[in-house]
Amino acid sequence: MKHPQKINSLEALNNAHSLAIAPFLFQASSCLLKFEILSFLEDSGKNGASLASIVEHTKLTEYAVETLLQIALALNLVEQKEENYYLAKTGWFLLNDPLVKVNFAFTRDVCYRGLENLDKSFLEQRPAGLG
Structure with missing residues (x-):
């Protein structure tokens, strides 16, 4: 479709x-x-x-x-x-928005580096790149 x-x-x-x-x-x-x-x-x-x-x-x-x-x-x-x-x-x-601040900080501090390995995470069915 x-x-x-x-x-x-x-x-x-x-x-x-x-x-x-x-x-x-x-x-x-x-x-x-x-x-x-x-x-x-x-x-x-x-x-x-x-x-x-x-x-x-x-x-x-x-x-x-x-x-x-x-x-x-x-x-x-x-x-x-x-x-x-x-x-x-x-x-x-x-x-100033509390939720935006939390989401931005989470993306910057936790997710950003790991996103480079997103393809690996899908292939391996695990959160690759966060260790």
Whole structure:
């Protein structure tokens, strides 16, 4: 039985590209949390924060912060208005929602490394790669 396609070809292509880069997006999101960029933006509130203030806060290079912010913009974790950055709704949930926090931490701390062996787990019918 064939499933009817509910999306057009361009959406399907976009989904395929998203899958191809998903690990990078997850890891960059993890860095945004680790380097406290999202929490800094939350604390900055309605004033937002400039690139320079984020660099000063994180002690990362301007290049590193810009790269993370570009990814955060693409993921709708942050918004940019003129020269300042602000925490977006998706970023707020990543930072504050208890279930999202638990799921993210579980994926990062328990599952991520083991996922490399998912094929082995299916073949061997055991949780390979978690030991």
